[in-house]
């Protein structure tokens with residue numbers, strides 16, 4: 512799977528062999544992890560304090576629900592950044608790969 516093959520389609524791009532292809536794609540891994548890092552930057556952006564009283568929270572230890580966690584690339588980054596993560600996905604083929612990462616301690620159990 513590469514960026515030349517176009518945008519993945521739900522659910523076909525995430526089932527069976529396609530889920531393996533997704534999980535083995537270095538381009539997809541890089542893309543998901545880069546996006547997740549950007550999200551984390553927004554989450555801890557000081558300017559967001561203008562929108563609410565976020566400064567009372569411990570920014571280093573959120574519990575984050577990774578909805579549509581796929582094979583767990585984003586969860587790896589979130590856990591690696593010190594957050595506790597609950598990964599949810601509607602497709603077992605994808606979720607099972609995230610579970611494997613959790614077991615291999617790439618994603619720690621919470």
Ligand SMILES: C[S@@+](CC[C@H](N)C(=O)[O-])C[C@H]1O[C@@H](n2cnc3c(N)ncnc32)[C@H](O)[C@@H]1O
Nearest residue numbers: 525543579580581582583584585600601602605
């Ligand atoms: C781009 S992929 C995974 C992205 C993820 N950030 C990663 O690191 O791999 C999107 C995922 O969203 C899941 N998804 C789509 N609709 C969903 C829904 N309604 N509920 C739960 N998961 C959903 C798909 O099964 C797919 O695994």
